[in-house]
Every structure is written in C-alpha cells, then in structure tokens.
Amino acid sequence: MQTHFKRGDAVIIALVLCVALLLLLLPLARSTDGSAVLVISLSDGSETTYALSEDRALTLTGNSHTLTVVIEDGAARVVKSTCPDGVCRMGAISKHGEMLVCAPAGVALTVRSQGGDVDAILG
C-alpha cells in the first residue's frame, strides 16, 4: 500500500460519495398518498399506529428513556429524547419505509403508506 495520496484514493472517495448521493435520491422515487401512517414499535413488542395527516404530539417511553414525537405537516420527528445518543433526533420521516430509531429506548418509528406496495414507479 502506498504512503502518499494517489489517484485511486480520489476514486474511492468519489465512489463513496456517489453511493451516498444515490441513497439520498432513492426515496424521491417513492410515492406518498394521504393515507400514510406512522407505526410506533416499542421494545415490549407493542405497535401503535397514527395517521400522519393529523398533527399531534406523543410521549413514548422505553427502557427508562422518554421520547417526544411530533407529527406535523405530514411528517414525524423526535423533538426531545432523554437518550444519550440523539440519533433518533436526526431528521423527519414522511415517506413509506422511512424510519427513525432510538436504540437505547428500543423504539422504532416507521412510515407506512396504504398504497405503498411499490417502492418506485418508473415511466
């Protein structure tokens, strides 16, 4: 292995960034309809469903951590959480298949769309 920056290094970096870009663009091909719902799975195995079309605020607890989830403008996000990570507070989800997860609390938020059997519609 070489010890100075080579062209192959730039190729690798470019490849990784391209993959990242691809992954970012994929969800745009998905279709959403007004029937999108938020499925909340807790660590005890229970699942609750809420419509994304109705604005609301929820408080969830799991493994002694508390999360505040807000559904607003057809999207859900975690506004507050007591977990040390904060991974769950990154981003908002609104499209079929998107997820937010709080690993310490064992809570998973998933968006499901009634018409969402297809991942993408081409042509």
Next chain:
Amino acid sequence: MPSSVKSYPVRRLTTDALLLCVALMLSYLEALLPIVPLPGVRLGLAQSVVTVAYFRLGRTDAAVISAARVALMALLFGSVTSLYFSACGALLSYLGLYLGDRLLRKRCSYIGLGVLCAALHNVGQCVAAATLFGGGLLLTYLPALLVVACAMGALGGVIVCALIGRIPAPKGGTV
C-alpha cells in the same frame, strides 16, 4: 516492530497485546471527546491501529486485535446491542483491509484504504441496525454516515501514512 516477531510466540503475544491496549485506549478516548456534534460519529482511530497491524504484523494479528478490541469495549463499556453493532462494523472494516491489500496496493494509499474501511464499517453498522429494526434505516442514516466516513477514514489513513514508514516491514515484503 522487528520482523522476527512471528518467530517468537511470546514476543508476538506481547506485541499484539500492546497494540490491543492502544486500540482500546483510543476507542475509549475518542468516545469521550465530542469531536463532531452528530451522534454516532467517531474518529475511528482504532482502525489505524488495526491497519498498521495488518500491514506490519500480519492478517491474523490484525484480526485478533480487532476482535478483541470489539469484545473488550462491549464488555467494559457497552451492551449486547453495542457488541452486535460494533462486531458488524469491525467485520466489514476488516474485509475492507483484505480487499485493499489484494486489489489496491499499487493504485491507492492508506488514505483511500481508510475511507474504504470507514465506509464499510458504517455499512456494516447500518445493516446490523436493519436486521434489528427493518430496512428503511439504511436509507435514512447511511448517506450522512458515508460522507462522514470519507473525512474520518481519510484522517485515519493520514495517520497510518505518517506512522507506518517508521515501522520496518516484515522480511519478504509486506504481509
């Protein structure tokens, strides 16, 4: 590390153990320092240690150091879940080392190798998360993690480039 390490089992054991300690210390320290405000983002300094071990001590030594580091970090500071995530990341990262050694020796430096290993590490962790929580996770977090992997992997690679010149290669070429 002299090239005769392999012919002295005790010396090999202690050299590996020393590197394991370094990797462990670095893992612990970088977890303490909030380098980047994003959660789950680490400098990945232990990867540099494993890389140096791979190219100066041997594939097995690097594998052992990596596995032991994962196990000890989980035992000391983590949980079963963190062990699972860490193991998946380290496994793919090691695969990156292997691929880099086999395919990229002439065309890349340790910087590109570092990026490759960091990217694979994050893919490994996202796949682990997907097996636990479902496939949507890959799309939400992986793009950001991959971008960060480029920076952190490159940094680790620069460190390896700077240090590895001072460590003599084993007789008969690298590894």
